[in-house]
Amino acid sequence: MTATELRPARLWPGDVVRVGAVGLRTRPLRAFLSALGIAIGIAAMVAVVGISSSSRAELDRTLASLGTNLLTVAPGTTLTGGQARLPLEAEAMVGRIAPVQAVSAIGRIPDAKVYRTGRIPETDTGGIAAYAARTDLPAVTGARLRGGAWLNEATGRYPATVLGAKAAERLGIGKAGPDAQVLIGGEWFTVVGVLEPAPLAPELDSAALVGWPVAEERLAFDGHATTVYTRSADAHVEDVSAVLGATANPEAPNEVEVSRPSDALAARQAAGEAFTGLLLGVGAVALLVGGVGVANTMVISVLERRAEIGLRRSLGATRGQIRLQFLAESLLLSALGGMGGALIGALVTVGFAASRDWPAVVPAWAVLGGVAATVLIGALAGLYPALRAARLSPTEALAAP
Known part of the structure; x- marks a missing residue:
C-alpha cells in the first residue's frame, strides 16, 4: 500500500457544508432556538440603523422642500x-x-x-x-x-x-x-x-x-x-x-x-444619532447573548456526538476534518441567524417607515455588516467546541456512553 493510498480523503467545500449541516438537521429545534438568539441581535441592529436612516432621509426631504x-x-x-x-x-x-x-x-x-x-x-x-x-x-x-x-x-x-x-x-x-x-x-x-x-x-x-x-x-x-x-x-x-x-x-x-433653523434640526439629528448609538449597543449585547447560545449549543453537540466523532476518526477522518466539521456547523448556524435577523430588521424598517410615510432606507452596510458580525461570532463561538472535538481520540470517543 503506497503513501498516496494512506492519505486521508480530501473534503471539498460542498462536502464541508453538507457535513456541517448534519447537526442542524438532526436537532432542528435546538438549532432554531440558537439561531433565533443571533437573529434577534441582528434584527435589532439593522432595524435601529434602518429606522434612524429613514428618519434622517425624511428630515433631509423636509429640508429640501422647505429650503435651508x-x-x-x-x-x-x-x-x-x-x-x-x-x-x-x-x-x-x-x-x-x-x-x-x-x-x-x-x-x-x-x-x-x-x-x-x-x-x-x-x-x-x-x-x-x-x-x-x-x-x-x-x-x-x-x-x-x-x-x-x-x-x-x-x-x-x-x-x-x-x-x-x-x-x-x-x-x-x-x-x-x-x-x-x-x-x-x-x-x-x-x-x-x-x-x-x-x-x-x-x-x-x-x-x-x-x-x-x-x-x-x-x-x-x-x-x-x-x-x-x-x-x-x-x-x-x-x-x-x-x-x-x-x-x-x-x-x-x-x-x-x-x-x-436648519442648524437646530441638525442638532436634533445629532442627538438622534447618539440615541441610535445607545440602541446599537443594546443590539450588540443581544448579539453577544446569541453568540453564547451558539457556543453552548456546539459544546452540547460535541458531548452528544462523541460516538459519531470516534467512528469518523476510526474511518480515517483527521483532527483537522473533525475541527472543520464543527466549525462549519457553528458558522452555518450563525449565518442562518444573521440572514434571518437582517431580513427581519429590514422588514421592520420598511413597515415602520411606511406607517410614518417616510422613505424606507436600509443601508447595505448595516445588512452586510450584521451578517459579517454573525459569521465572526459563529467562528469565535464554535472554535472551542471544534478544538475539543478534534482532541478526542477514536478509542476515547467510541468508549463514551
Whole structure:
C-alpha cells in the first residue's frame, strides 16, 4: 500500500457544508432556538440603523422642500441682562441686504392672552402666545395651512386670526370657520385658518397670529418685530448671516441673535444619532447573548456526538476534518441567524417607515455588516467546541456512553 493510498480523503467545500449541516438537521429545534438568539441581535441592529436612516432621509426631504436658506433675527439681551428690542426699521434694513430675497416678521404681543372663552383663569394660558404677523410669512417660513386661509391685506385689518397646530389643539378648535372664535387680549377674533406644524419655525406652532394693523389698533402692539425671517441666495447664506446682526440693529449688534433653523434640526439629528448609538449597543449585547447560545449549543453537540466523532476518526477522518466539521456547523448556524435577523430588521424598517410615510432606507452596510458580525461570532463561538472535538481520540470517543 503506497503513501498516496494512506492519505486521508480530501473534503471539498460542498462536502464541508453538507457535513456541517448534519447537526442542524438532526436537532432542528435546538438549532432554531440558537439561531433565533443571533437573529434577534441582528434584527435589532439593522432595524435601529434602518429606522434612524429613514428618519434622517425624511428630515433631509423636509429640508429640501422647505429650503435651508432661512435665517432668523431675534433680540438678545442687553449688557445689563435685560431683554433687548429690535429697532422699528429692522425689517426694512434687513431687506436692503443685496443677497436677501425675501423678508417677513412676527411681533410678540406680550399683554394679549389667548383663551377659548372668557371664563378661563388668566394664569392658565396654555402656553399660547399672540403675535402680529406679516402677510408674506408663510411664503418665507415655509409654513403650510391645514385648513382655512392665511391673513391678507383685508383680513389683517380686522379681528381675524390664524392658529398654529399646537395652539388649535390646545384651544379645541378642529377647523377654521365663522363659528370658531377665540379671545385675544379681551377681543374676540374669528379663526380664519389653522397651520400645519412648521418645522423651520416651531414658535408658530403655539401661536395665535393676527394682522399687523389690527394688532396695533386693538391690542396695543408697539410695532417692534421679535423675529425677522429672511431667505437668501443659497451661495450667500453665510455672508448674510455675518452681517445680519449689525444690519438689524446698527447701534447694538451684540444685542441681536442670528440663527439658522436648519442648524437646530441638525442638532436634533445629532442627538438622534447618539440615541441610535445607545440602541446599537443594546443590539450588540443581544448579539453577544446569541453568540453564547451558539457556543453552548456546539459544546452540547460535541458531548452528544462523541460516538459519531470516534467512528469518523476510526474511518480515517483527521483532527483537522473533525475541527472543520464543527466549525462549519457553528458558522452555518450563525449565518442562518444573521440572514434571518437582517431580513427581519429590514422588514421592520420598511413597515415602520411606511406607517410614518417616510422613505424606507436600509443601508447595505448595516445588512452586510450584521451578517459579517454573525459569521465572526459563529467562528469565535464554535472554535472551542471544534478544538475539543478534534482532541478526542477514536478509542476515547467510541468508549463514551
